[in-house]
Amino acid sequence: MSHREPGPESGKLIRDEQQWIAPGIQRLATMAGIAMESGQGCLLQDADGQTYLDFMAGVGVASLGHSHPRWASAIASQAAKLSIGSFASAPRLALLKLMASLLPEPLRRVQLYSGGSEAVEAALRLAKAHTRKFEVVAFWGGFHGKTGGVLPLIGDPFKQGWGPLAPGSLLVPYADPYRPPIDSLDPAECAMACIDLARKQIEATSLGSVAAVIVEPIQGTAGNVVPPPEWLPAVQQLARDLDALFIVDEMITGFGRTGKMFGFEHSDVQPDILTLGKGFGGGFPVTAVVAAESVAEDSHPWSKPSSSSSSVGGNPLAAAAALATLETILEEGLVENSRVVGEHILARLETWKERFPFVGDVRGKGLLLGFDLVTDRKSKTPLPTKLTHKIYTECVRRGLLVMAYGARVRINPPLVISEEEADAGLDIFESVLTDVAPEIG
Numbered sequence: 001m002s003h004r005e006p007g008p009e010s011g012k013l014i015r016d017e018q019q020w021i022a023p024g025i026q027r028l029a030t031m032a033g034i035a036m037e038s039g040q041g042c043l044l045q046d047a048d049g050q051t052y053l054d055f056m057a058g059v060g061v062a063s064l065g066h067s068h069p070r071w072a073s074a075i076a077s078q079a080a081k082l083s084i085g086s087f088a089s090a091p092r093l094a095l096l097k098l099m100a101s102l103l104p105e106p107l108r109r110v111q112l113y114s115g116g117s118e119a120v121e122a123a124l125r126l127a128k129a130h131t132r133k134f135e136v137v138a139f140w141g142g143f144h145g146k147t148g149g150v151l152p153l154i155g156d157p158f159k160q161g162w163g164p165l166a167p168g169s170l171l172v173p174y175a176d177p178y179r180p181p182i183d184s185l186d187p188a189e190c191a192m193a194c195i196d197l198a199r200k201q202i203e204a205t206s207l208g209s210v211a212a213v214i215v216e217p218i219q220g221t222a223g224n225v226v227p228p229p230e231w232l233p234a235v236q237q238l239a240r241d242l243d244a245l246f247i248v249d250e251m252i253t254g255f256g257r258t259g260k261m262f263g264f265e266h267s268d269v270q271p272d273i274l275t276l277g278k279g280f281g282g283g284f285p286v287t288a289v290v291a292a293e294s295v296a297e298d299s300h301p302w303s304k305p306s307s308s309s310s311s312v313g314g315n316p317l318a319a320a321a322a323l324a325t326l327e328t329i330l331e332e333g334l335v336e337n338s339r340v341v342g343e344h345i346l347a348r349l350e351t352w353k354e355r356f357p358f359v360g361d362v363r364g365k366g367l368l369l370g371f372d373l374v375t376d377r378k379s380k381t382p383l384p385t386k387l388t389h390k391i392y393t394e395c396v397r398r399g400l401l402v403m404a405y406g407a408r409v410r411i412n413p414p415l416v417i418s419e420e421e422a423d424a425g426l427d428i429f430e431s432v433l434t435d436v437a438p439e440i441g
């Protein structure tokens with residue numbers, strides 16, 4: 001297996017850049033110790049010409065892989081024509097029409113943004129405007145961005161140090177079958193037990209003013225955690241019982257990532273609002289709020305002129321990039337590819353549970369997969385970071401970029417990945433796990 005130590009060009013670029021760049025960029029980049037030069041499909045090439053298979057896709061952003069020719073040329077020709085402004089434009093109209101054709105009937109009103117957190121904040125503002133209420137229910141393990149309005153919704157210690165946070169958020173347990181809120185909980189009962197607990201917690205702590213319940217259909221940042229099938233309908237029922245809007249944050253799960261066009265389509269639910277981003281623009285920064293007609297209309301102040309807009313959201317360039325991305329996803333059958341290759345990867349991961357005692361569970365839908373690394377299966381103690389960091393850097397050195405730097409491993413390659421490429425990446429991963437196994441004991 002060929003080994004890739006960071007080369008001199010990577011070293012030079014990183015050293016020079018370190019003089020200027022602020023600390024705090026993604027851990028996966030700093031730990032890898034390489035500078036990137038180019039990419040094509042599922043392959044990335046570093047500054048010294050060494051290639052890597054990409055199982056990260058920029059954390060689900062590179063839905064079409066890298067530098068898809070159709071996407072690149074759509075952006076180039078639109079940039080040469082018109083980029084800026086919120087006037088109506090042909091690419092925006094085509095994009096809105098295409099989105100409408102992909103979504104169920106009531107979800108018709110789209111507002112476009114350029115960041116995921118920005119879109120989620122806009123969705124929350126809309127929910128507050130529509131319901132005239134102000135509390136938001138979110139979930140343990142959830143992640144909806146890092147800006148002020150969504151930080152309080154983060155369901156883990158990440159938000160520590162940024163207090164005081166805006167009041168009004170209620171964090172309740174998510175149905176994580178492998179790591180349920182109560183250790184003794186049977187995975188089969190996890191969903192309903194979590195909802196019961198959520199109801200009791202809301203009753204005890206809410207000010208009676210819940211505007212929205214926001215949920216990820218599969219929790220990405222938490223580790224690509226797949227809840228039981230009855231979970232999303234139960235969350236929707238919770239929202240309905242609270243007379244609150246049901247917001248599904250599809251930032252990661254949208255546009256084919258889970259083997260269906262949208263993550264919520266695995267369940268029989270009808271969201272009031274969707275938040276979309278990441279793979280939506282295939283790498284161009286474009287995100288969206290999609291609301292039911294009845295929710296978006298007359299929801300003052302959100303729906304007043306200039307109240308839900310932003311400087312670059314949905315400009316002609318962003319619209320052209322998103323349009324090219326969605327057209328390519330449809331024409332190349334990438335939703336189906338995600339389902340088929342995802343099943344193939346999941347089947348191989350299942351065999352790892354037999355081979356490696358430190359693989360706790362495996363999970364996934366489509367190309368959103370993961371597993372837990374544990375010291376032993378009984379205690380489920382997460383593998384120490386010393387070891388997960390070693391696994392991560394060893395994967396990089398052998399040519400695989402995969403989010404394995406923590407005990408909850410995330411696998412989310414570009415949607416264009418082939419079975420052969422998936423196998424090549426899994427071969428590398430397997431070889432690394434085999435070699436570190438003696439250290440884990």
Ligand SMILES: Cc1ncc(COP(=O)(O)O)c(C=O)c1O
Nearest residue numbers: 115116117143144145220249251
């Ligand atoms: C579910 C979800 N919502 C929102 C966001 C925030 O998106 P952004 O990083 O573009 O602000 C993320 C980012 O990871 C996410 O996973």
